[in-house]
Amino acid sequence: MSNVTVCVRFRPLSHKERKANGDNVCFRKLDSESFVFKDEREEDVIFSFDKVFYEDAQQSDVYDFLAVPIVSDAINGINGTIITYGQTGAGKTYSMEGPSILHCNEQKTGLVQRVVDELFVCLRSSAGTWTVKLSMVEIYLEKVRDLLDLSKDNLQIKESKTQGIYISGATEISIANSSDALENLSQGIANRAVGETQMNLASSRSHCLYIFSVQHGSTSDERVKAGKIILVDLAGSEKVEKTGAEGRVLDEAKTINKSLSALGNVINALTTGKQNHVPFRDSKLTRILQDALGGNSRAALLCCCSPSPSNAPESLSTLRFGTRTKLIKASPKSIPEVVDNAKKPILGTHDQDDLRDRILSKLRLSLKEEDVDLLEELFLQEGIIFDPNSITDIDSACQDTRSEEILLLMQAVEDLEGTVEELTDENQKLRRELEVAQEISAQAQLAAATAGAAARSRTLLDFVPAPLLRPFGLHTWLRIQPLVSSLPRQPKLLFLSPAPNPPVSFLSITAMATATTSASTYCCNTLLHLPRPTHFRRITPPTHRLELSFATRRAAAVARFGPRARASSGPPPPPVFETVVEEEEERGWSDAEAEFSDEVEDEQEWAGGNGAARGKDLGADAGEDLSGWTRQWPRPRELFVCNLPRRCDVEDLLELFGPHGTVLSVEVSRDAETGISRGTAFVTMCSLAEARTAISALDGFDLDGREIFVKLASDVISNRKNVNLTHITPTKDHIFESPHKIYVGNLAWSVQPQDLRELFTQCGTVVSTRLLTDRKGGRNRVYGFLSFSSAEELEAALKLDKTVFFGRDIVVKEAHVERPSP
Numbered sequence: 001m002s003n004v005t006v007c008v009r010f011r012p013l014s015h016k017e018r019k020a021n022g023d024n025v026c027f028r029k030l031d032s033e034s035f036v037f038k039d040e041r042e043e044d045v046i047f048s049f050d051k052v053f054y055e056d057a058q059q060s061d062v063y064d065f066l067a068v069p070i071v072s073d074a075i076n077g078i079n080g081t082i083i084t085y086g087q088t089g090a091g092k093t094y095s096m097e098g099p100s101i102l103h104c105n106e107q108k109t110g111l112v113q114r115v116v117d118e119l120f121v122c123l124r125s126s127a128g129t130w131t132v133k134l135s136m137v138e139i140y141l142e143k144v145r146d147l148l149d150l151s152k153d154n155l156q157i158k159e160s161k162t163q164g165i166y167i168s169g170a171t172e173i174s175i176a177n178s179s180d181a182l183e184n185l186s187q188g189i190a191n192r193a194v195g196e197t198q199m200n201l202a203s204s205r206s207h208c209l210y211i212f213s214v215q216h217g218s219t220s221d222e223r224v225k226a227g228k229i230i231l232v233d234l235a236g237s238e239k240v241e242k243t244g245a246e247g248r249v250l251d252e253a254k255t256i257n258k259s260l261s262a263l264g265n266v267i268n269a270l271t272t273g274k275q276n277h278v279p280f281r282d283s284k285l286t287r288i289l290q291d292a293l294g295g296n297s298r299a300a301l302l303c304c305c306s307p308s309p310s311n312a313p314e315s316l317s318t319l320r321f322g323t324r325t326k327l328i329k330a331s332p333k334s335i336p337e338v339v340d341n342a343k344k345p346i347l348g349t350h351d352q353d354d355l356r357d358r359i360l361s362k363l364r365l366s367l368k369e370e371d372v373d374l375l376e377e378l379f380l381q382e383g384i385i386f387d388p389n390s391i392t393d394i395d396s397a398c399q400d401t402r403s404e405e406i407l408l409l410m411q412a413v414e415d416l417e418g419t420v421e422e423l424t425d426e427n428q429k430l431r432r433e434l435e436v437a438q439e440i441s442a443q444a445q446l447a448a449a450t451a452g453a454a455a456r457s458r459t460l461l462d463f464v465p466a467p468l469l470r471p472f473g474l475h476t477w478l479r480i481q482p483l484v485s486s487l488p489r490q491p492k493l494l495f496l497s498p499a500p501n502p503p504v505s506f507l508s509i510t511a512m513a514t515a516t517t518s519a520s521t522y523c524c525n526t527l528l529h530l531p532r533p534t535h536f537r538r539i540t541p542p543t544h545r546l547e548l549s550f551a552t553r554r555a556a557a558v559a560r561f562g563p564r565a566r567a568s569s570g571p572p573p574p575p576v577f578e579t580v581v582e583e584e585e586e587r588g589w590s591d592a593e594a595e596f597s598d599e600v601e602d603e604q605e606w607a608g609g610n611g612a613a614r615g616k617d618l619g620a621d622a623g624e625d626l627s628g629w630t631r632q633w634p635r636p637r638e639l640f641v642c643n644l645p646r647r648c649d650v651e652d653l654l655e656l657f658g659p660h661g662t663v664l665s666v667e668v669s670r671d672a673e674t675g676i677s678r679g680t681a682f683v684t685m686c687s688l689a690e691a692r693t694a695i696s697a698l699d700g701f702d703l704d705g706r707e708i709f710v711k712l713a714s715d716v717i718s719n720r721k722n723v724n725l726t727h728i729t730p731t732k733d734h735i736f737e738s739p740h741k742i743y744v745g746n747l748a749w750s751v752q753p754q755d756l757r758e759l760f761t762q763c764g765t766v767v768s769t770r771l772l773t774d775r776k777g778g779r780n781r782v783y784g785f786l787s788f789s790s791a792e793e794l795e796a797a798l799k800l801d802k803t804v805f806f807g808r809d810i811v812v813k814e815a816h817v818e819r820p821s822p
């Protein structure tokens with residue numbers, strides 16, 4: 001059987017609740033001890049208690065059931081405690097005090113007044129002597145304040161062998177009758193901290209304790225019985241968002257909720273077999289209630305609930321608290337009967353403290369020191385006076401100080417947690433702002449770069465005519481540019497560089513792209529479907545750059561795609577491309593390095609001085625050092641081909657060698673005067689392996705009735721210029737011309753090719769300029785050939801016939817383009 005009597009009281013619906021939900025209530029009555037309540041999952045739960053007081057229950061019903069046994073026990077020296085618990089506005093104070101302690105009719109009188117009345121009735125009807133003393137304290141913001149003397153605003157809770165837990169220094173007023181008591185009670189109640197919340201206009205903001213100390217001397221055995229009745233009106237638990245608490249009210253609510261949860265923890269510890277470690281010292285409230293809950297006192301709990309469905313969650317929590325409290329099992333002990341009333345004075349707690357020194361010093365005046373010491377020892381043993389050196393008290397004081405410090409530290413930790421939370425929020429906000437700013441800045445940079453790129457790409461398109469680009473595959477790049485640009489979150493071609501001057505044999509287009517990983521992958525896949533990509537590879541993570549080269553016919557193109565460099569230091573993204581780099585063969589790193597320098601020189605040459613060295617140039621634009629990538633290119637190999645039919649042209653050779661690898665260049669040797677093929681050619685394959693494949697397939701191949709001869713150029717012509725180099729620049733014999741070709745004659749001796757180009761640029765894009773010179777003397781042979789990118793341009797050029805140029809009337813005629821007959 002529990003030593004705590006637990007009852008539930010549902011107050012009547014308030015006007016406000018009735019307005020919101022009509023007459024609906026959140027429970028269904030079963031009998032006077034149990035009812036059905038819907039839990040948060042809308043499931044019916046049956047709650048049973050020692051007694052349930054429904055809305056129509058009277059104050060006297062509550063008193064009779066709860067308080068009568070406690071009052072009679074107190075007179076017999078057993079302490080008793082009655083606690084009202086519940087949500088704010090649930091009727092705790094009403095149950096304790098009634099509508100008003102002083103002015104209310106008999107029917108509505110609360111527990112406090114009824115206890116006082118009953119006490120005096122019982123004591124008067126008994127034969128012995130008695131005294132009743134009243135103390136009133138409140139626990140407000142974790143401080144014990146004396147409601148009968150407001151100057152005592154931080155009383156200490158102590159423990160002694162004789163008294164158990166007591167509030168040291170609390171004012172005790174002797175009361176002789178009920179009206180005396182009511183007067184003092186009303187003064188104390190007036191001093192109580194009360195505030196207005198949305199839930200209750202006069203909400204108690206503190207836990208209030210009414211303490212009645214009763215000493216009753218029996219006539220039969222001349223012993224005195226001391227008992228205490230403590231009535232505790234707890235402050236209401238509240239959801240701060242529901243009560244609209246802020247500022248000081250919020251602080252109050254937090255402290256109230258904290259001490260109530262400490263009370264919950266104590267109840268849990270007492271009911272889950274953890275009695276050895278009950279956290280009574282976690283709050284002032286639990287420390288004061290230690291005797292009541294811990295088994296040294298009779299206790300009763302009145303769980304006050306609102307019947308309204310709108311307060312059902314809070315009521316449910318109160319009911320669960322009550323259920324748990326019912327599980328506490330312990331039997332209250334009677335306080336030892338200590339003093340013979342006839343011989344010994346009845347001394348109150350604080351009197352003992354105050355009188356101790358006075359008595360002893362008085363005795364010292366008339367008695368010997370040893371006798372006084374003996375008497376003091378006797379007084380201590382009998383519990384008449386308080387021993388300042390008592391280990392229990394010192395220990396208790398220490399523990400109190402410790403728990404106070406712990407509370408302060410917990411408060412500080414809570415404050416710090418709040419600050420950390422605020423700072424974390426602030427930090428996240430700033431991070432988001434930074435991200436937005438970075439995004440904006442990156443977009444601005446991208447826009448600027450795109451604008452620059454557009455200008456450069458126009459330059460290239462203007463400069464290199466489409467018919468010229470087509471054989472080299474470059475038109476494909478230009479064609480995919482809009483495609484790439486339209487990708488979702490897409491790469492954008494930022495620039496095309498360098499812009500080569502014709503004639504060209506090696507064209508390099510470098511495209512910088514911004515891309516997400518998926519866009520880069522998409523790009524990569526797209527590019528792989530282009531004609532004959534030769535290799536691609538990923539450059540340094542985490543930029544997602546893609547470097548892709550492909551060569552069709554005699555040109556190679558390099559594209560590099562990737563998003564803008566990531567500023568953030570996040571983890572590198574997973575590689576998105578397989579590295580497909582042809583292995584370097586038969587050479588060491590130093591060879592490759594030397595080769596790279598040669599290549600740079602050659603490219604500077606063909607770029608007409610306008611473009612910087614490729615690696616350097618790209619690196620500058622891309623914002624990183626890219627020189628490394630060039631080194632990993634496979635080393636091209638030159639083949640010597642002879643015994644070719646005269647009409648065999650570059651395109652025929654490309655068709656012939658293309659199936660065996662990537663043809664980087666083809667040069668057909670022609671007579672400089674007549675332009676007729678000499679039947680020999682040089683074909684550069686992308687790698688040694690490809691060159692060997694071509695040799696095994698084509699050496700001895702029958703081409704139009706002639707058995708052609710294919711060997712490595714280095715094996716056949718040991719002194720051939722650049723035979724071992726990797727460059728794929730044109731030699732002087734190789735001429736790129738478009739079909740729109742003119743003959744220009746009657747030129748002055750001093751005319752140079754660039755003068756001719758300048759003159760004819762006004763007609764359109766000059767694809768090629770060739771000025772014939774005397775092989776021996778190196779002199780200008782006063783005629784040459786130019787080709788244009790379209791027939792219209794050719795027509796425009798023909799109109800310059802007879803134009804005076806360098807003091808001579810030049811002759812301009814359409815030139816016959818020699819094509820091999822099919």
Ligand SMILES: Nc1ncnc2c1ncn2[C@@H]1O[C@H](COP(=O)(O)OP(=O)(O)OP(=O)(O)O)[C@@H](O)[C@H]1O
Binds near residue numbers: 010088099203236304
């Ligand atoms: N049994 C009841 N019969 C009639 N009115 C009641 C009853 N119980 C409570 N009330 C009324 O409900 C209102 C709130 O009650 P009370 O002040 O007692 O709540 P409380 O639980 O003490 O709240 P708080 O914790 O905020 O102090 C008061 O106006 C009170 O008169």
